[in-house]
Amino acid sequence: MSHPMLRALKCVAVTIALVICVTAADAEERKPLLGLPAVPSMTAGSEAMRKLGERLFFDRSLSANGTLSCAMCHIPAQAYASNQSALSIGMEGRSLRRNAPSLYNVVFKKFLFHDGRETDLAAQVWGPLLAADEMGNPAIGPLLDRLRNDPAYGAAFSAAFPGEGVTMITLGRAIAAFEATLLIGDDRIDHALFGGEKSALTPQEWRGYDIFVTKGGCVSCHVIGDKIALFTDQSWHNTGVAFAKRNPVTTRVELAPGVFQDVQLSAIGLDKAEVRHDVGRFEISRNPDDRWAYTTPMLRGAKNSWPYMHDGSLRTLAEVVEFYDRGGGANPALDPRIRRLGLTEEEKAALVAFLESL
């Protein structure tokens, strides 16, 4: 039988040790991986936040009718993208107009979505949660109430966010904390470029790397830095993927005497097929230079995230290389860096091997 005072002391010692362990584990995880920047600690959150976020990410009950989770479009084994469809399939089988991007390294992406319309990972979650064709929640409050009334979630939120519980903000922060763990770094390419281990890439992959940074000109958009390789310039460009398929979708109508307005053909019942017309960044910025421009993807994990491009129109990495080799898609506003490359078959194969190595 130990003295109560001694027991109390022991408890204090255990608590202090636990706190030190937890802090050390957190610090350990925040150490940047070779080739990547550090994850901002605000986003990385605590272990409790990450665990909660993981559970939310995989939970189908977050959708209006309990059928769809984030993970059903961002599938772990498919680089957190989805292979089976070019355009994502959402609520009740509705087709979205874009391809689900991989979520690897997404915590470092400055402009989220293919058109870069969102800049805050924690706020982003409300996009799919509320979109009628994605998870279909008609409003925010009822979803938060559902989580609050679920005893397990209530407790998990209180533990992860003491004093805050389930709110619009904590839900987003938990999922973002989980997404911040989806990292590819400290990989073969990083050891080869930043760790001085030449043999980490095969001779063919090195050949592909050479083409990526010289003849192919890929690196000017898919950036590789001195110490960090995010493979994106955090911007958007017109590579001509979208243009070829598009026809004019608006027409001028007289809304009231003397008041003219360009409206979508679909709005006046003339063209239902073009409702999902996509002009990329222009929809956000209204800057004509941004027509058909999409954010530069980060390429890591690309081997498993097919199909490619914002509309999933290219099935394989070999098709992507062919696409760039012929100078992208025909388009009057093409980025000047997209031009015929004249790669040999051997060079194309090497470039594909390099992309697969990421």
Ligand code: HEC
């Ligand atoms: C129905 C399929 C679907 C569901 C469900 C879904 N997403 Fe997505 N996600 C997409 C598509 C498609 C895009 C691209 C949309 C666009 O660019 O307009 C996207 C984009 C994103 C992006 C931006 C990635 C980038 O590279 O810019 C993030 C982050 C993301 N989703 C996270 C989530 C989270 C978190 C959930 C759950 C709350 C979720 N998604 C649910 C299909 C889905």
Ligand code: HEC
């Ligand atoms: C002018 C900037 C630019 C250049 C140069 C460029 N890319 Fe891209 N790349 C992009 C953009 C923007 C996209 C997304 C296009 C879309 O979504 O429609 C993209 C998409 C891709 C994708 C598909 C990724 C995915 O997840 O869908 C791959 C792979 C790729 N590029 C590889 C390359 C290679 C290889 C080269 C060199 C031959 C290259 N890129 C040159 C800007 C560029």
